[in-house]
Structures are given as C-alpha cells and as structure tokens.
Amino acid sequence: xxxxxxxxxxxxxxxxxxxxxxxxxxxxxxxxxxxxxxxxxxxxxxxxxxxxxxxxxxxxxxxxxxxxxxxxxxxxxxxxxxxxxxxxxxxxxxxxxxxxxxxxxxxxxxxxxxxxxxxxxxxxxxxxxxxxxxxxxxxxxxxxxxxxxxxxxxxxxxxxxxxxxxxxxxxxxxxxxxxxxxxxxxxxxxxxxxxxxxxxxxxxxxxxxxxxxxxxxxxxxxxxxxxxxxxxxxxxxxxxxxxxxxxxxxxxxxxxxxxxxxxxxxxxxxxxxxxxxxxxxxxxxxxxxxxxxxxxxxxxxxxxxxxxxxxxxxxxxxxxxxxxxxxxxxxxxxxxxxxxxxxxxxxxxxxxxxxxxxxxxxxxxxxxxxxxxxxxxxxxxxxxxxxxxxxxxx
Numbered sequence: 001x002x003x004x005x006x007x008x009x010x011x012x013x014x015x016x017x018x019x020x021x022x023x024x025x026x027x028x029x030x031x032x033x034x035x036x037x038x039x040x041x042x043x044x045x046x047x048x049x050x051x052x053x054x055x056x057x058x059x060x061x062x063x064x065x066x067x068x069x070x071x072x073x074x075x076x077x078x079x080x081x082x083x084x085x086x087x088x089x090x091x092x093x094x095x096x097x098x099x100x101x102x103x104x105x106x107x108x109x110x111x112x113x114x115x116x117x118x119x120x121x122x123x124x125x126x127x128x129x130x131x132x133x134x135x136x137x138x139x140x141x142x143x144x145x146x147x148x149x150x151x152x153x154x155x156x157x158x159x160x161x162x163x164x165x166x167x168x169x170x171x172x173x174x175x176x177x178x179x180x181x182x183x184x185x186x187x188x189x190x191x192x193x194x195x196x197x198x199x200x201x202x203x204x205x206x207x208x209x210x211x212x213x214x215x216x217x218x219x220x221x222x223x224x225x226x227x228x229x230x231x232x233x234x235x236x237x238x239x240x241x242x243x244x245x246x247x248x249x250x251x252x253x254x255x256x257x258x259x260x261x262x263x264x265x266x267x268x269x270x271x272x273x274x275x276x277x278x279x280x281x282x283x284x285x286x287x288x289x290x291x292x293x294x295x296x297x298x299x300x301x302x303x304x305x306x307x308x309x310x311x312x313x314x315x316x317x318x319x320x321x322x323x324x325x326x327x328x329x330x331x332x333x334x335x336x337x338x339x340x341x342x343x344x345x346x347x348x349x350x351x352x353x354x355x356x357x358x359x360x361x362x363x364x365x366x367x368x369x370x371x372x373x374x375x376x377x378x379x380x381x382x383x384x385x386x387x388x389x390x391x392x393x394x
Contacts, residue, residue, distance in 0.1 A: 002029025002357050008091045009181070010035055010084075011068070012075070012108060014043045016141070016167055017201065018097025018125050019064035021174030025095075025181070026067035027351040027359060033374055034065065034365065035084070038072035038394060042367040053343040057364070063348065065364035066338060071375075072368035072394050075106050080393045083375070088116040090378050092188075093181050097125035097174075100135035100200075110196045120194040123181035125173055129200045139201055141167040148205035153212065157225045173204040228289070235281040236260070239317065241293045242301045249292070250313040254278065260312045264295045324349075338363050368394070 007030040011022045019034075026032040036042030048060040071087075074080040084107075088094065096108050103109055103124050110122045124130060127139025145151060145163045155162030176199040184197040206213075212232075215221040223232055229248070230238035236257075237250045251257050254277065258270035269275055269291070274284050281288055296304060301316050308314040318326065329335060336350035340363050351359045371394050375385050388394045 002360070003355055005029035007031065007093070007185070008033065010087055010091050010094045012094065012096040012098065012106070014097065015045050015048075016064060017170040017174045018095060018177060019043070019045065019174070020171050021097075021125065021177035021181075022068070022095050023064055023066060024175065024178045024351075024353070028353065028355065029360070032068045033087070033370065034068050034070045035073050035075070036070055036367060038074060038368065038392065042070070042072065046367065053340060053346065055340070055342040057340070057343070059346075062338075062340075062346070062364040066348065067360045067362045068365055069370035069374065070365035070368055071371045073371075074393050077391070077393050079388065079391065081107060083388065083393065085113070085116045086378055086380075087374070088113050088120055091117065091120065093121040093123060093185055093194075095123045095125075095177060095181055097177065099138055100126040100128060100130040103130060110194055114194065118193055119188045121181055121184040121188050122194065122196045123177055123184060124196060124198045125177045126198070126200050128202045130198060134202075141169040141201065144169045144201045144205035148202070149209055149212075150205070153223055153225055155225055157227060169201055169205045172208060173199055173201050176204050230285070233282060234278060235285045236288055236292060238289070240289070240296050242296045242299065242304060244300045246317045247296065247301045247304055248315045248317060250315075252313070256312055257281070260308075263307050263312055264292075266291075266295055336361055341366075 004025055007025070009022060009025055009030050009032045011018065011032050012035045013019050013022060022030075022032045034043065041047060043061065043065075045061040045064060046058055048058050051059045053059060053062075073083055075084055094108055094113065096103050098106075098108075103122070103126075104112075107113070108122060108124075110120065113120050113122060126135075127144075128134035128137055142163050145168075146161075148169075150169075151161035151163055154164060180197045180199050184195055188194045212223045215223065226232065226238075228239035231250075231252070234250075234252050237252060239246050239248055249260065251260055257275065258267075261267050261270040273280065275281050275288065299307075305314055305316060316322070323329070324335070334350050336348050336359065337345050338348055338361050339345050346363075372382075372385055375388075375394075376382075385394070
C-alpha cells in the first residue's frame, strides 16, 4: 500500500508548477483527478512541443502528469459548478495553480466549498499570491528568477546575467504545493475543518535565497557571481581543470581537505598554514585554484573520480545525455518504463521518493479519459452523464 492511497485530490491545474507538485501525490498513491476544460484542449501543456510521441501526445505533458486521471468539466457553467461540488463532497483536497484572482472567480476557495465538504483542503499555487497588488498579475519561472536575484548569482562574473538551466522555481513551488496540501490535510483530519493554504512562485523564489538573504539583511553583503561556480565561503568548492575537461570538487567539511591532499599526493598542503582552515583557504582561493588545476591535470576526470570515490566529494560535469546514461542511474532503477496505450513503452525519470513499494507507472491520461468513470463512482447515471455531455458541460 502506497502512503497516500485513499486520498482524492481534484487538480485544477495547468502547465508545469502545479502538475509537478500533484504528480508527487499521484506517485505516492493519491487519486489525482485533473479537471480540464472540454472546450480548449484541456491543460495547455498538452500542446507544448517541440517533441511529441507518434500519436501526437506531448512529451512535455507526460513529464508532469503520470499516474493521474483526467475529467473534462466546464467550471464556468452553472451545472458545471454543481458537478464540481458533487466531486468536492467526495474529495479530500482541491489543488490549483492559477492566476491569483482566478480561484475566487471559479469558486475554488474554502469559503465557496465548505458547504459541500467542511473538511476540504484548498491548496493554491499562484504567481504572486491571491491577495495584494499583484494578485491579478501573470507570472512564470524565469520572471521570478530574474526578480528574486537568481540571475545575478548564476554564471561567470564577466558574462551576462544567467538563469538556471531548468525551471527550478516552478519545480520548487510545485513541491511546496504538495507539502502545503498534505500539511493542511493532516490538520483537517485532526480538527474536522479544512482551510485555504497558499504558496506562490515569487515567495518560494525569494525564500530560497536563504543564507544569501540573511547575509544581506544582517551584514549588507550583496553576493556577486563567482568564477567557476564557486561557493561563496567554502574552498575548495568549484570547478577545476583535469587532463580532459573539468571536475567539481566540494570539500565542505574540514576533513575533506586533507583527504583531497592525500588523494592527489600533495600531503604537505594539509598542514600548510595558508590552507589549514576554511578561513585560510578562502583567503587563498585563487592560489588553491591554480595549485589544484596543475595537480589535477595529471589525470583524466574519470581517473580522479575513481581515485576520490567515497573519500572526496566530487562529480563529473555531465550534459543531460551523460547524466541520464550514467550507470549509477541506468543500473539502479532511477529510470522508469511506462507503457503508452498507443505508442508503446517510453522512458521517464522515476519518482525520487522511495517507499519500499513499487512506484506506480501509469502514463499521463488522455483528455477526459476518466470522466465517465469518476462521475459514475459518485453516483451519476449514464443518462445524466449523457445530458451533461450534450450541453458541453463535460
């Protein structure tokens, strides 16, 4: 039995952040039902390219929606609201990722739904929050990275400001949505009352400036970009040159410096007063960089990784292909094979949370694939479903 079996979540979601978060819930056994508009193609991510399976399904969409169900429902129609309220009566939570003012307009808040189910949890993910001067603003990952300072600390000092290579704010906020929903669900089960609970792209982006924010707020330190992706205070912790490329070393405990010195046959550096402690090494970062570059160019990256394994934290600088072809990934069940009903098997990165139970492996749902089944399970007759479909409600 997976941890979240028996929990039903209605997901009024689109694109990346919200679907990424609810996929964590579905991976752990929750019944996640995507509520999609029957008139506009559903979740806009269904049309996101440039890569599609032979059937025309978006590979982007499949990356965010495995193990879910899809129910088409027009929430703007009066009878669509009635259907939604009936679904809420059978659910534990409603998750949404919409512009801040939209949940209230669509009736997705606790005040709008508590008469249907006093224990319902309404978890909202928005760009800037549901209240305040930016509640009506659209917002996206890269916008948040730019405003929250990420561009200013990413990349080389003499280059243009740079974003993360991945939509890291979307993914962090999606995970925040899943966390918030489960936290509120624990409280609802303890008290018998649900609530609204909120997370926003901007707040997560800002919160994750973490210790850099603390340094600025208390010491006035405005952290700049550093060469070779260096850590702002710990050395050695950056990229170094090898015989055939680069290696990233991360000696973030004092014990790793002497271990590194021994591994590269430079034991005398371990007792050198210039390098004795973190503070000393930080003061001599440029000197250490030059010394390590010279020493590490004696061997290839692969040779050093074999030498350092288990003693010095180190990693190759992979591209995406090398990262996924890595034997540590391929040979240790970190990829999952999913059977598409029309296109056959395809591969995807496996769920990262291990429960001791086999992870479910259902493909992202076809638009509206589960509409009839879900409605029948809450008591709708075939005739009633046919009437709703003829009206364009489902």
